Amino acid sequence: MDTLLDDNRRVEEEHPVYLFLIKAAVLLFPPVLLAAIVLPGYYLAQAGFGFWLLLLIPLGLLASDFTSGLFHWFFDNYGTPQTPVFGQTIELFRVHHDLPQDICKSNFTFTVGHVCVWSVPMIAAHLLVYLWIQPPLLFSAWTVFFSTAHMFLILTNQFHKWAHLPEKPEWLLWLQKHRFVLDTPHHEVHHTPPYSSYYCITTGWMNPFLYKIKFFPRMEMLLAKIGINKAEQQPQIGVKATVS
């Protein structure tokens, strides 16, 4: 039984409590995440370690790209639409290979909201702890890194959606061309059957490296050794679904 609604929305998007939570989380996303990066960043700068930010922010972005790849790989290959809790997410990832344009139908709230709903409260709690204690330098550095990674993880689905837009404004083409966000031709590598590489979808910066070291095939071999096997691939609607 499919776990998505007819128009490809998740079942929980119909629930008023979840709708309230998702909208609240999306509204709180900019102030909470900015505070969680700017406050510890300012503290580091005041202590004479502002140059750490030049390393921490790109590292946070790389961590987001890697995490996006890890989740994407897992949901593409393991479990089924009937898997508890993650079933709808698994189905969305697999349907996306056959119907890549469907992601463009989602508005901003639903594009980023499903990550916001767990990530924003977690960062808010982290920020409260940070403000509560006398923050040591390393905890400030960790907070900048952790919050930057979460900010880009929240934005990942928006970057992914942009890669699929049939028509893009000039500013977005510039961002994609300079690889600040996921670039369409780069993402097309993943959309080529058997959809088994280039899983990272924040900026895609990690993809060539992970491909070179055969990271995902090795993870699959490792999991197979402990008895966790890939799901059978669903029949595909088209032979090759183009990205845009």
Ligand SMILES: [Zn+2]
């Ligand atoms: Zn995929």
Ligand SMILES: [Zn+2]
């Ligand atoms: Zn895609």
